[in-house]
Amino acid sequence: MxxxxxxxxxxxxxxxxxxxxxEGINLTVEEGSFVGIIGPNGAGKTTLAYSMDGLIPGQYxxxxxxxxxxxxxxxxxxxxxxxxxxxxxxxxxPEAQFTAMTVEDELVFGMENIGLSVPEIRDRLEWVTELTExxxxxxxPPYEISxxxxxxxxLAAVLAxxxxxxxLDEPTSMLDPVSRGRIFEVLAKLKAEENNTIIVIEHSLExxxxxxxxxxxxxxxxxxxxxxxxxxxxxxKLLLDKGLYPPGxxxxxxxxxxxxxYQGKYxxxxxxxxxxxxxxxxx
Amino acid sequence: MNKTLLGYVPNESPIYSVHPFVKLFFLLIxxxxxxxxxxxxxxIGLMFIIIILMWISRVNMKxxxxxxxxxxxxxxxxxxxxxxxxxxxxEFELLARVWGINFYWERVRDALVVYFxxxxxxxxxxxxxxxxxxxxxxxxxRSVKVPFVITYVFAMALRSAGMVLEDFQIVRQAEQAxxxxxxxxxxxxxxxxxxxxxxxxxALSLRRSEEFTNxxxxxxxxxxxxxxxVKRADYILxxxxxxxxxxxxxALIGITFIALLIFRYGFGYFLVEQSWLMGILYGAVS
Numbered sequence: 001m002x003x004x005x006x007x008x009x010x011x012x013x014x015x016x017x018x019x020x021x022x023e024g025i026n027l028t029v030e031e032g033s034f035v036g037i038i039g040p041n042g043a044g045k046t047t048l049a050y051s052m053d054g055l056i057p058g059q060y061x062x063x064x065x066x067x068x069x070x071x072x073x074x075x076x077x078x079x080x081x082x083x084x085x086x087x088x089x090x091x092x093x094p095e096a097q098f099t100a101m102t103v104e105d106e107l108v109f110g111m112e113n114i115g116l117s118v119p120e121i122r123d124r125l126e127w128v129t130e131l132t133e134x135x136x137x138x139x140x141p142p143y144e145i146s147x148x149x150x151x152x153x154x155l156a157a158v159l160a161x162x163x164x165x166x167x168l169d170e171p172t173s174m175l176d177p178v179s180r181g182r183i184f185e186v187l188a189k190l191k192a193e194e195n196n197t198i199i200v201i202e203h204s205l206e207x208x209x210x211x212x213x214x215x216x217x218x219x220x221x222x223x224x225x226x227x228x229x230x231x232x233x234x235x236x237k238l239l240l241d242k243g244l245y246p247p248g249x250x251x252x253x254x255x256x257x258x259x260x261x262y263q264g265k266y267x268x269x270x271x272x273x274x275x276x277x278x279x280x281x282x283x
Numbered sequence: 284m285n286k287t288l289l290g291y292v293p294n295e296s297p298i299y300s301v302h303p304f305v306k307l308f309f310l311l312i313x314x315x316x317x318x319x320x321x322x323x324x325x326x327i328g329l330m331f332i333i334i335i336l337m338w339i340s341r342v343n344m345k346x347x348x349x350x351x352x353x354x355x356x357x358x359x360x361x362x363x364x365x366x367x368x369x370x371x372x373x374e375f376e377l378l379a380r381v382w383g384i385n386f387y388w389e390r391v392r393d394a395l396v397v398y399f400x401x402x403x404x405x406x407x408x409x410x411x412x413x414x415x416x417x418x419x420x421x422x423x424x425r426s427v428k429v430p431f432v433i434t435y436v437f438a439m440a441l442r443s444a445g446m447v448l449e450d451f452q453i454v455r456q457a458e459q460a461x462x463x464x465x466x467x468x469x470x471x472x473x474x475x476x477x478x479x480x481x482x483x484x485x486a487l488s489l490r491r492s493e494e495f496t497n498x499x500x501x502x503x504x505x506x507x508x509x510x511x512x513v514k515r516a517d518y519i520l521x522x523x524x525x526x527x528x529x530x531x532x533x534a535l536i537g538i539t540f541i542a543l544l545i546f547r548y549g550f551g552y553f554l555v556e557q558s559w560l561m562g563i564l565y566g567a568v569s
């Protein structure tokens with residue numbers, strides 16, 4: 001697998017701030033991989049996401065050091081709008097990213113911008129509304145639907161542009177557990193069927209872990225840990241130190257380990273936990 | 284029910300069969316009618332026609348009640364401006380003198396003329412806003428090849444207005460949740476408090492602008508033009524097509540307007556001097 005994103009010694013300091021928002025970042029993302037980025041608030045996750053989409057330095061003033069390459073080209077070297085065709089971003093506040101008066105207008109806006117023809121827009125619209133189960137909402141104003149539906153609209157609007165890399169910046173931070181689950185269902189479908197490269201910044205680990213191939217922990221503008229998901233979560237102590245509470249099953253086994261009742265690897269999901277308990281108990 | 288700019292109109296309303304451009308054309312042309320008509324009789328007639336159109340379009344007529352205070356206060360302001368504040372005119376016919384204020388027939392007549400010119404214009408606007416969604420305005424503008432960037436800025440302005448109102452509600456509720464209650468307080472106090480609302484509202488607007496710009500850039504939009512240099516496919520317009528009755532409506536509105544101009548300037552119709560309503564009123568007050 002080739003690398004679609006390569007970040008080397010990257011630092012970004014916003015204008016009129018004393019310290020860099022992110023510093024010394026080295027990160028590579030393989031094509032088709034699902035990367036989860038976690039970390040406390042203020043860790044620099046959003047800055048990193050914006051850097052990968054060219055919003056930084058395009059829309060913000062600041063000082064950049066190092067390189068951020070997407071498909072082998074530095075983000076600044078892409079023509080206006082060209083990078084956005086390759087990298088799609090879904091922001092945390094769905095309402096803030098709505099640019100149109102109906103859900104349908106919202107979904108086709110990006111496709112019109114990249115110059116697709118009417119038949120192609122129609123095909124993609126059908127595909128994306130089926131994927132995100134939005135067909136019944138097409139004529140509704142996007143700001144009048146539920147929070148979960150809004151975030152699915154925001155996701156669908158980006159998906160319709162068929163970006164090769166999809167970045168979601170805390171897409172479920174404003175959603176209830178059911179709506180959160182539905183967003184991740186869509187992401188699971190994308191991972192299974194479309195082979196997109198997906199980068200998700202998220203606090204909800206229960207939903208993220210089953211999908212993520214690779215995890216990144218950020219704090220204070222730096223990457224503290226980066227590894228494959230299974231290996232990543234074996235560092236429970238570091239995660240807990242950073243105030244990130246692993247999912248229940250993992251936490252349970254961590255506590256067992258602390259009390260010397262268990263010595264193996266932590267399970268990532270409840271199902272894995274049950275299987276592990278079965279193994280231990282022998283039933 | 285479909286939400287329109289001023290309320291809700293049932294899905295079954297015949298207004299949805301009409302192309303959005305026809306509605307916009309109606310607004311732009313028919314609201315000009317009263318400017319060429321000084322006889323209130325005709326303008327009142329126009330108001331009745333618009334009410335009938337609203338009824339046919341199944342607009343909830345109860346919503347019109349909210350305009351009654353507006354109509355009354357507007358009428359009062361116009362009447363006071365023309366009579367109490369109208370000055371002294373010895374050449375005019377004096378109807379009455381109350382507390383040193385002269386009430387002239389000509390000034391009362393002119394106040395009524397102005398009032399009944401403005402009212403049908405408002406009725407036309409209310410009809411349009413009651414039967415149109417934001418999308419209809421955008422479609423109407425794009426269907427006559429108004430450049431995308433203009434229609435888009437217009438759409439964003441509509442959307443921003445809604446967002447500012449929503450934010451205002453949030454800020455107000457936050458103030459109330461902390462025990463602030465302006466009920467019963469003096470007007471200067473209320474004004475001072477409204478200034479206080481403006482600060483968080485302004486900060487929120489700035490943040491929203493940043494988020495909105497990011498969203499536009501992330502969707503590949505730049506106001507300098509489409510990066511792909513490919514003709515922009517206006518997908519939404521594919522949902523709308525002109526039907527034979529749309530052309531009939533456009534022709535009717537256009538012909539009526541031309542006829543109005545011909546009758547007004549060619550034959551001297553629609554003048555206040557010919558108004559039977561004014562004749563009756565004059566007979567009653569003089």
